[in-house]
Amino acid sequence: MTTPDRRRSGNPVPQWGSQGEPGPAPEAVPEPGAPVPPGDDQDTVVAERDRLRQTVADIEHTRTRATWFGVIIGAIILVLLLVFIVQNLESQRIELIFWEVNLPLGVSLLIAAIAGALIVALVGGLRMLQLRRALNKATK
Template identity: 60%
Template sequence: MSTSSEDPATAGPPDRSSGGAVPAPGTAASDAAHPGTHPDVARGKGIKHTRTGATWSGLVVGLVVLLVLLVFILQNLDSVTLELFAWEFTVPLGVTLLFAAIAGAVIMALVGGIRILQIRRAANRQRKLTTPS
């Protein structure tokens, strides 16, 4: 029951000219203390995590890693001799270590990709078994 003398059915839209936000039904009165903000923001429930934000963070971290690698390579320009079977190479030390890191990343990506395909195949098999025909 309402203690107001005004009938809600005949009342017009709330007056928004004062700039104050009218709290939505079911929200606490403390939400109205932050005029002009969304109720989730007023309660401290903003956007916590998005894919775009994660991608941006990943790109920033990748850029920092690339800069560190560039400095490392430029500081390790001493030539080393590599022997692989019958071939012999003379390459700067920093470049050699970069190639080794890239080879390790490729091997890791291949193994990870094979595992993803294996899990996807098992999930599809499980879905076919549990789906009624």
């Protein structure tokens, strides 16, 4: 017994029975070039194989996977930044126009990196807004 899946592809998934045993197993689909069993239609077999491949492709490339990958990379970068800051605790005098502050070298470089990232994000956001307006104007 199968029920519709909530994934984008709409492919059915096996339903578990009341006793905890799985429902019927999906039929085996031959690989490309494999002989088609007697009584099976070649187009049906090829269509089923392509549907299963698309289902696997939908599962492999998800937003959750991309988010998880981003969280892991972000955690690694944060650990490296922490190590850098701890190793560079010597206080440094920083002057900017009429402003003067004494900060550890690692902290001051971190602040500079954050400021640079914010400037890049602002410029990128303005460019995306500009392109969105141009696209909306072109489609009207």
